[in-house]
Amino acid sequence: xxxxxxxxxxxTGSTNVFIDAMLLTLELTAVSxxxxxxxxxxxxxxxxxNVKVLGYISDIYVYLVRGTPLIVQIxxxxxxxxxxxLLPDFWAAxxxxxxxxxxxxxxxxxxxxxxxxxxxxxxxxxxGMPKSLALRRIILPQAFRRALPPLGNQFIIGLKDSSLxxxxxxxxxxxxxxxxxxxxxxxxTYLLIVAVYYLILVAILTLLVNLFEKKLAVSDR
Amino acid sequence: xxxxxxxxxxxxxxxxxxxLHVLKDIDMKVLESDVVCLIGSSGSGKSTLLRxxxxxxxxxxxxxxxxxxxxxPGTQDxxxxxEKIGMVFQHFQLFPHMTVLENIIEAxxxxxxxxxxxxxxxxxxxLVKVGLEDKTDVYPSKLSGGQQxxxxxxxxxAMKPDILLFDxxxxxxxxxxxGEVLTTMKELAEDGMTMVVVTHEMGFAREVGDWIxxxxxxxxVESAPPEVFFSNPREERTKEFLKTTSLK
Numbered sequence: 001x002x003x004x005x006x007x008x009x010x011x012t013g014s015t016n017v018f019i020d021a022m023l024l025t026l027e028l029t030a031v032s033x034x035x036x037x038x039x040x041x042x043x044x045x046x047x048x049x050n051v052k053v054l055g056y057i058s059d060i061y062v063y064l065v066r067g068t069p070l071i072v073q074i075x076x077x078x079x080x081x082x083x084x085x086l087l088p089d090f091w092a093a094x095x096x097x098x099x100x101x102x103x104x105x106x107x108x109x110x111x112x113x114x115x116x117x118x119x120x121x122x123x124x125x126x127x128g129m130p131k132s133l134a135l136r137r138i139i140l141p142q143a144f145r146r147a148l149p150p151l152g153n154q155f156i157i158g159l160k161d162s163s164l165x166x167x168x169x170x171x172x173x174x175x176x177x178x179x180x181x182x183x184x185x186x187x188x189t190y191l192l193i194v195a196v197y198y199l200i201l202v203a204i205l206t207l208l209v210n211l212f213e214k215k216l217a218v219s220d221r
Numbered sequence: 222x223x224x225x226x227x228x229x230x231x232x233x234x235x236x237x238x239x240x241l242h243v244l245k246d247i248d249m250k251v252l253e254s255d256v257v258c259l260i261g262s263s264g265s266g267k268s269t270l271l272r273x274x275x276x277x278x279x280x281x282x283x284x285x286x287x288x289x290x291x292x293x294p295g296t297q298d299x300x301x302x303x304e305k306i307g308m309v310f311q312h313f314q315l316f317p318h319m320t321v322l323e324n325i326i327e328a329x330x331x332x333x334x335x336x337x338x339x340x341x342x343x344x345x346x347x348l349v350k351v352g353l354e355d356k357t358d359v360y361p362s363k364l365s366g367g368q369q370x371x372x373x374x375x376x377x378x379a380m381k382p383d384i385l386l387f388d389x390x391x392x393x394x395x396x397x398x399x400g401e402v403l404t405t406m407k408e409l410a411e412d413g414m415t416m417v418v419v420t421h422e423m424g425f426a427r428e429v430g431d432w433i434x435x436x437x438x439x440x441x442v443e444s445a446p447p448e449v450f451f452s453n454p455r456e457e458r459t460k461e462f463l464k465t466t467s468l469k
Contacts, residue, residue, distance in 0.1 A: 122277050123314035123373075127328035127380055128304035137331060141318050218360070 002189040010189050021176040028162040032097030040105025047110045065103035078168045093165035101158045112146040145216045152209030225252040228384050228415050234283035243269050245439040254413040258426035261436035267419045275306040307377030307385040311393050313369040315361040322357045325376045347375040367398030387418040435459050
């Protein structure tokens, strides 16, 4: 193990490189979560629709994603899709992560949508609201609020999963840490440093989710 | 006296859930400004009948004629029909993420598409009517059951329906809160609102009802004006039912 003074010196000495890497990690995470929410909502709606075939499509998507390792999905998108048309590395990684997060987010949304009392939909419909309007105005806002705690969890997983983008040579946090570590024959120090960065990012993310949860909880007070 | 308009006419209505035949050849009529009380023991089909009236349950066969027009979910826009048929639920079903005011203006602004300030004006008048004008900006979770149900009534009224359906509106309430909801309903009836009420409140049915419909085992066993129904029932089943409910 490195001494504390050595760890601290290396930490402060490498901030420039790590800040850049952290920004890339954040970009990857932000894109993959935002796109993942859109994908997730889309497949959750397919799943709860009355059309069976659409439900099956959603099932297959979730099964494929949950049934294969993320690193395999990233490689398939990186090597496979890039062979068909040119996909910038960033987008190969971001889309693979989004595609992956989307399946878990779809399951979160499906669960919370189905957890809303059916009477809410009936009340909305009895007021003359079409189903799509009732979903948008009545069901989804409530489902989204209930989804926040598990979503926050998924965001944290998504943030840490972005480290796998290192394997398609994205210079995000993990990649920078291992590269610097082996270049300086000092792996452990850099791994500890990168752990600190991840901990800080997760702390910020947790704080944001908690704030958002509190803001949406007004109606319970 | 001029003849009352028929708001709802039901002919030979049948409905099954799987093997369970819950509504058997129901014939019924609701006249304008009348209060029809549907009574009967649990499982007799009265709630299902009520839910068929605004198509929350799909009938198997028979006719549902509303204001002279036969309604079929396949051919008519059910949303348009539902705008004219308000419904009040046993468990209120207020939208928990919206304030009292937002609950009431939701459908008028998004379905009837009236301007928001007009909807707010109307909502405030309705809140005065149900005696909750001081709760405008409160969330439903802060209200008692009786208050929630009165907001639910105001919400249904905001669509200016021609008829209001009540599905056991006081069954989920603490006993001391039942009165305030029944009073609101009675005032509505006095204003001339057409109402169909599924209820276990015999006192309410006797006092406010214009017509009592007694159901048993999916059939309408007896229907009569309350004076006749409660003091001089014809059917054996009705006598038994009245005897058990008066024991309370």
